[in-house]
Amino acid sequence: MLSHHVLFWLKADTTAEQKSAFRKSLETLKDVETVKGLYIGTPAPIERAVVDTTYTFSLLLLFADIAGHDVYQVHPLHKAFLDEFRATFEKVVIYDAE
Numbered sequence: 001m002l003s004h005h006v007l008f009w010l011k012a013d014t015t016a017e018q019k020s021a022f023r024k025s026l027e028t029l030k031d032v033e034t035v036k037g038l039y040i041g042t043p044a045p046i047e048r049a050v051v052d053t054t055y056t057f058s059l060l061l062l063f064a065d066i067a068g069h070d071v072y073q074v075h076p077l078h079k080a081f082l083d084e085f086r087a088t089f090e091k092v093v094i095y096d097a098e
Contacts, residue, residue, distance in 0.1 A: 001036075002065055004069055005094065007052075007059075008022075009055050009056055009091040011090045023040060027040065029061065034068035034071045035062070035068075035072065039059075039060040
């Protein structure tokens with residue numbers, strides 16, 4: 001199993017409508033045939049020194065293996081998401097684990 005965890009910091013001037021469209025576009029990624037699980041979230045209201053709540057959205061994808069992840073990276077749905085929303089990213093951090 002491979003987990004692909006992406007944290008997105010959207011630009012400060014991103015509107016509520018753009019954030020809604022961003023989330024809906026993330027949901028389409030579940031249709032990539034190699035995605036075994038998908039979870040989209042926003043920071044939980046937990047205040048601890050070790051918890052980062054500065055990001056806008058969290059995307060957690062699960063794949064059976066690295067090959068499944070590699071299919072996702074070049075998939076048209078993933079590319080369409082990036083093409084549409086890349087301009088709204090202030091920062092992106094990715095954690096991959098197996």
